[in-house]
Amino acid sequence: MIDIVTAVFDFTDYGELLLLVRNSIIAGAVLGIVGGLIGPFVMSRDLAFAVHGISELSFAGAAAALLLGVNVVAGSIGGSLLAALIIGLLGNRARERNSIVGVMMPFGLGLGILFLALYEGRAANKFGLLTGQIVSVDNPQLGLLLTIGAIVVVGLVVMWRPLTFSSVDPDVARARAVPVTAISITFMVLLGLATAISIQIVGALLVLALLVTPAAAAMRVTASPLITPILSVVFAVVSVVGGIMLSLGGALPISPFVTTISFTIYLVCRLIGWQRDRSGASGRRVSTKPVAA
Template sequence: MYDVFIGPFVEFEFMRRALVGAIALSLGGAPVGVFLMLRRMSLMGDAMAHAILPGAAAGYLLFGLALVPMTMGGIAAGFAVALTAGLVARFTMLKEDASLAAFYLISLALGVIIVSMRGSNVDLFRVLFGSVLALDDPTLYLLAGITTVTLVALALLWRPLVLDSVDPGFLRSVSRSGAPSHLVFLGLVVLNLVAGFHALGTLLAVGLMMLPAIAARFWGRDVTSLAAIAVGFGIASGYAGLVLSYNMETPSGPSIVLMAGVVYLVSLVFGPHGGLVPTYWPARHREA
């Protein structure tokens, strides 16, 4: 048991770094995922995860696998796509989800082409699926910084974000903080997707953001408990995915997201708030 569940993290520094990275992504990304879910913007997270790829790829094309250029390029591309999609939705007949879908497909194709212009298939695989086992100190500092900014921003804007998620009309009637808090929230989405990109790649960056948040919906009722449960699910998924990856020699990023998917499926079946078993096969004492 020790060799399977504890030994890898004691013996190998890269496993400890990967676990710290997964914890940081869960602490920052899972609460953001809860708000995306409550706002019915879950698919926006996936679209935005692909939207950052051209900017990160441009940084890679110019400077190689350098942390700062790829990060800044990803942030710039994410904000550009978010703003452009919003403008298209406002001034044309397209809805925002359709506009985001269009830009997401364009961004993914463009990013892959840019990476292919300079890099090898190994570099392309790293950009698409991440390298959580290769996290170095600067990348961990970046993840920790983004997590800190996210938690501080959520603490300061918690009330307007909650109101804007459950009753935006009431928030508009009593305060003007709805629009600014929404813009800050979009910024947090982009930042956490960029953090996820460095660890899990553009195709899986949204995994630790959305899957734990969706799974938490079957276990909690209020927003605070949903966020706490989602963070716990995210950390557990990161640990379980790394254990699976080490012992079964599977890719680490997909293994982490797969474990988050297992948590979701278990929650879907057994979760006390809307799970299949409690809903359609209630306890016998309730039938009495």
């Protein structure tokens, strides 16, 4: 077992390696904040499956940009926004939305694979679009990621209250003159942007580990509308930044580390929630027993 760990991890010259991925660590922290804030809304609006659909078209856009020799982040954003608008405009109901996503996923994945097959450049660039990279964030990309991340965060903060209201009970929100449709489309655009920038770090196949799992973990231990996004942000930042720092000493891509940390946090939170529910149920059973005279 020790030999296997030694073969996978090598922390020689770790300090120098940290300097090389400084931009990626900053980008990972920003993505953790973005994913942690938007994740609870993804869960409450039942959009986990939609995130995967958006990521597939985002992957196709990034692969097309790679093939054409243009900005990969821009291509990823274009694919994400196209998918988000299609889902937002056509998928008003959960059944319709799932059908649309189910159609888009294989189409986007097929296009992406086609573009990568036609691409004759470095194989690492192809692999990175699917599983993420840690050394590919240069200064211009970091600036673009920071800008898009700021747009998503500001957009969420501005529409936080009506978005929360429409997520919990859209019918009542519509009756109270809340623009539910406009909010839904705007949120899908923000989700598309968040998905596009997340792919640059964790890859198209594992974006759910950043936009869904941290929020799902937080919702297992609290129902507070204030504490849930805070915990979700903490879990997401720990997963991404921790995954980047672990991957520096490993011979594996970043994604296995990010997903393992994220899944471990979810398991711990689920156990905590299960224990709390069990204790609460035991307390209710004791309280209902008649008191002896």
